[in-house]
Amino acid sequence: MEPVKQHLTEFSLEAHDLYLNHSVPYLEEPPDPLQFYRNWIGPNKPCIIRKAFSHWPALSRWTPDYLREKVGSKIISVAVTPNGYADAVSGDRFVMPEERQMSFSSVLDIIEGKVEKCGVFYIQKQCSNLLEELPELTQDVEPHVPWMSSALDPQEVNLQGSCLCLGPAPQPDSSQSSPCFWDSWFCAGKLPDAVNFWLGEADAITSLHKDHYENLYCVISGEKNFILLPPTDRPFIPYGVYQPAVYHQGYDSDFEAVDQSNTEKVPWIPLDPLKPDLEQYPEYRHARPVRCSVKAGEMLYLPSLWFHHVQQSHGCIAVNFWYDMEYDIKYNYFQLLERLSEVTGAT
Numbered sequence: 001m002e003p004v005k006q007h008l009t010e011f012s013l014e015a016h017d018l019y020l021n022h023s024v025p026y027l028e029e030p031p032d033p034l035q036f037y038r039n040w041i042g043p044n045k046p047c048i049i050r051k052a053f054s055h056w057p058a059l060s061r062w063t064p065d066y067l068r069e070k071v072g073s074k075i076i077s078v079a080v081t082p083n084g085y086a087d088a089v090s091g092d093r094f095v096m097p098e099e100r101q102m103s104f105s106s107v108l109d110i111i112e113g114k115v116e117k118c119g120v121f122y123i124q125k126q127c128s129n130l131l132e133e134l135p136e137l138t139q140d141v142e143p144h145v146p147w148m149s150s151a152l153d154p155q156e157v158n159l160q161g162s163c164l165c166l167g168p169a170p171q172p173d174s175s176q177s178s179p180c181f182w183d184s185w186f187c188a189g190k191l192p193d194a195v196n197f198w199l200g201e202a203d204a205i206t207s208l209h210k211d212h213y214e215n216l217y218c219v220i221s222g223e224k225n226f227i228l229l230p231p232t233d234r235p236f237i238p239y240g241v242y243q244p245a246v247y248h249q250g251y252d253s254d255f256e257a258v259d260q261s262n263t264e265k266v267p268w269i270p271l272d273p274l275k276p277d278l279e280q281y282p283e284y285r286h287a288r289p290v291r292c293s294v295k296a297g298e299m300l301y302l303p304s305l306w307f308h309h310v311q312q313s314h315g316c317i318a319v320n321f322w323y324d325m326e327y328d329i330k331y332n333y334f335q336l337l338e339r340l341s342e343v344t345g346a347t
Contacts, residue, residue, distance in 0.1 A: 005344040008235040008337070009286060015232035016288055024048055024228070024292040024300075033151035041151060041214060044303045044330065046228060048292065052299040058140035058220050059297060062317055064108050067137075072105035076133045077125040081247055082255035084120040084203035087268075094242035094266040095257045097122070098249060104134075111201060111315045118253040122200030130197040130319060137197070141319055144191050145216050152214065152323055153189035192321040202314035208237075208269045208307055212331075213322040215302040217294065222316030224294045227273045229287055229307040231334050235341045236287040237307060241265045273309050305334055 027049045031039075040047055053059070079086045079097035086097035107123060109115045123129070131138065193213065210231070217224065229237065244266050245257040271277070276284050294300045302308060304325035312318075325331065 001344045004340060008340060008344065012232045012235055012286065015230065019043060019045070020230055021045065022290070024290060026050060030147055033147045036147060037151040040301055041303070044231070044305070046303055046306065047301050048294060049299040049301065050297070052145070053142070053218055054297060056141050058137070058319070061140050062220055064112060068105050068108060070136050071134055072103065072108070074104045074134065074136070075101050076104055076107070076123060077129065078102045078107055079122045079124050080119045080249065082119055084201070084205045085207055086122060086124065086204070087209070088207035089240065089242055089268050089270040090257065092242060093245040093257050093259070094268050095245045095247055098247045099125070107199065111199070119249060119255065120201050120203045122204035124198055124200065124204070126194065126196050128194040128196065130195045134197055143195065145321055148214075148216055148321070148323065149189035149191060190323060193324045194322040196320050196322070198316070198318040198320070200312065200316070202312060204312065206308070206310035208271060208273055208309040210305050210307045211322070212304055212325050214304050214325055215320055215322055217300040217302055217320040218318060219294045219296050219298055220317040220319060221296050222313040223296070224300075224316060224318060225311045226292050226294065226300065227309040228290045228292065228302070231305040231337070233287045233307070234334070234337050236283045237269060238271050238281045238284070239267050240270050241267050269307070
């Protein structure tokens with residue numbers, strides 16, 4: 001197996017030498033759909049896009065006062081952890097956050113320091129929570145990113161802007177007088193699988209993982225800090241299999257991880273790229289992580305299967321769009337790389 005392991009290392013390093021960037025490039029304006037597909041989606045490379053949603057009212061409207069007025073009384077799902085790490089390895093467990101039902105205003109009170117609570121609070125439910133839990137805010141954004149929806153739909157690209165009839169659109173808040181972005185629902189191409197809303201404290205951290213989505217991450221206010229690793233670095237990224245557990249906060253305010261019974265073990269990455277243990281995971285020395293900061297008004301294109309770790313400024317607000325990836329030969333090759341990494345003990 002040693003020759004195969006060596007070839008895997010060479011494979012990854014060659015990808016960095018041939019086509020991967022040493023930093024995340026910037027696009028100064030929204031791209032043409034066909035060019036974006038050819039230059040970024042097809043090659044599976046990230047970029048940061050400026051002025052991609054400068055027309056959204058959310059950029060100027062989403063202040064604490066506005067959010068309290070629009071959705072302050074809404075009950076939403078909030079992830080609560082003792083240390084900010086939700087969906088992360090802790091010891092020999094994969095621990096998920098306590099999911100708490102809270103009013104939006106009570107979350108803002110915590111973030112603004114008006115009340116003190118034990119734990120770290122993060123609105124991060126990834127099931128299209130913007131549409132499902134906060135539809136009152138949809139008038140301030142778009143239901144999808146038109147050029148991305150076209151880029152991911154072959155028929156749309158071939159027709160150079162012709163529209164597909166998609167049926168009835170979700171109904172946004174009709175009380176707003178701003179332009180109705182939701183009219184574009186009828187002329188879309190491939191629509192996102194989910195549109196998610198994010199708001200949390202600075203201590204809220206997303207552990208290193210990958211997704212099967214083409215991700216457009218839009219920062220409305222504050223800043224998000226990403227550590228990115230390409231799929232070709234998989235041989236250097238360790239995985240383990242862990243008993244799933246969920247945090248529970250007791251009456252004494254202490255958190256404990258409660259095992260979930262009758263559930264399968266969860267494969268996850270135990271390594272923290274902020275302070276990697278290179279004695280325990282020596283192969284990670286070969287990885288070449290790329291760091292980038294996404295500021296308010298900027299959009300990160302995070303390609304499918306890229307590993308990412310995320311931090312944020314306190315009170316950062318973001319919206320992201322998950323478009324399902326194409327399960328084509330790219331996915332096929334990654335599955336082969338994953339299996340080879342496992343059987344050679346590369347991680």
